[in-house]
Amino acid sequence: MLFELDADQRAVVESVERILAVHAGPARARELGGDQPRYDRELADLLRGQGFLGFAFEEGAGPLEAALVVESVARAGGVVAAGAEALVLPGVDAGATAPAPVALAVAGSTAPVRFAADAATLVAVGDDEAVLVELGPADVKRIESRFGYPMATVHRWEGRSLGPGSAATVRAWWRVAVAVEVCGAARAALDTTVAHVRERQQFGRALGSFQALQHRLAECEVLIQGARWMALEAAWSGAEVERSAAAAVQALRAGERTFWDTHQFSGALGFAVEYDLHLWTMRLPALRAELLSIGRPASALTTARWSGAS
């Protein structure tokens, strides 16, 4: 057990952060459309070109490194389907030959799907089986949404089956991927808010000196850190069913608390598009809805742990 990055992992994270420092972040997110962004092909190509979205999942390596990349991308506000491409696809289709970008959907759903508008591959999860669908522009319809991701509805569901029982595996990886993304976005939102309340003066003192705010922000910190370690451990475990569900449960709590509290403590400023906070917070409800769409993770955890099924 070791909680610090080893040399290889540090090299991965540092390289990814260098790319993100130039090609992601609030300015880039705004360029792409702010709360209604386009998919960032340029960033995806850069990350993919250096192998950061395609770690081979082998004994003892792969998913954890992929999770660290997904987290960094989410923290930098990158508009790339990193979780689906780097964690879910390799996790469910070893040797992954399906073309990127990748989107994830509940089979047959009429609801908007993150990144479907630009995806070449859709992983569609049914009750028991998951299928890989080749998507073309005619198979999707872009819809308007202000929750930080390009969204589209999907109108094609036939594809290559991943086999009987594959839905459970997809759901587990999907939970890990979104849990990691929630932690990245929540971290950036909390850091932004902490910086704000340290500076902002009201009643002759910094807002952040009021204990009413301090305690709630400290609770957000504990929730985010706990969820983050759980999500990383779940990735490391190869999306073991219980760990994945538990990470998703905790990520939901962390994301929910961070969403409401960071906006509360940022006042009206937090709603302004010229202020950065919304670039991360508005994604949190989207990630939450997506997680809940594949079954409540708390129930999945209980069932997996105590009823012997997923």
Add this chain to the structure above:
Amino acid sequence: MEFGWSEEDLTFRKEVRAFLDVELSDSWAGPTAVLGSPENVAFSRRFAAALAQRGWLTPHWPVEHGGSGASSWQHAVLGEELWSIGEPRGPQYMNVNWIGPSIMRYGTEEQKRYHLPRIAQGDVIWCQGFSEPEAGSDLAALRTRAVRDADEYVVNGQKVWTSYASVADFCYLLVRTGEEGSRGRGITVLLVATDLPGFEVRDVGSVVGDHAFHEVFLTDLRVPVSCRLGPENEGWEVVRSALSYERVGAPRWARAQYVLEQLAAWARERGELETPWVQERFGEARAATEAARMLFYLVIDERQRDQPQSPNANLARIAMVEAERLVGRLAGDLLGPAGLETGTIADSSLRKSMAAGVAAGTYEIQLNIVARQVLGLPKS
């Protein structure tokens, strides 16, 4: 970064489990044990001696003081296994986790020779004389006075909420030796035998458990100067270092997981595990215990790598409180009126979890520390 156990630690855990299966076969009350009750204390004395014989009461201590130099991870594994069955060591966890290490660090040769073997063999029970009627979370406000008289300190004052005081052989006592108002600069630690004249203990009835708390009245208690731990007036530093062990010392999340397993068995028997709200609450509670587990491991990892002490211990404590409360609430809601009967799992769990956010530094104090030291927020 990786999250696997070493072969060595896995083997160690197996050995601990096998030992516990034998030692606890039919005599241990489990999660409904009433901490501090005469039966519980008597059990913990026998059990601690058996652990000591196996070298597992103080495995993480250096060999010269009766330990076996085990890694921080093995210490954690042992703690986990014991807390996950309700902590049969009872009061001993205080001695072995922080009173002993504190004596190792600040004690004289004579104090080490006298106290450490007794603790390592499981022969003694300690209590901690910290809180006072006017000094709870604000410990530096303590008033119990010790005045030097030749080779002795004469102590007068009162301690309160002192767990295990009625059965303890020794007390790790904080006294004021500095001027009034000297706060942290005028505190001294005394290692006091509880059978000295002037050390009087009275039970304080409590809803979290009988025998849980006591008042200690100190009246012209004469303590030899040789019983002082560390320099006079510098006890605050001694205590801060001791408390850093205590803050995360107990993997209480492991007991919360154990209680959750018992509750799941209860719910399964009654076909309640399929009920949506029950599923939701079990999942939330289990996830919270897992978050506490990971943050606890984060602290153990730091310790194993000899990193300087960090506020991660406070993060872990906060997560543990949250986990215990979720489990306690679920226990109450799940059993409903049936859980109101004394001795049921809900009764025991609910009442124990009430103390989670209060004992060993309140939840709010932990939040203050995280706000200042992790988030860098200004003092209010």
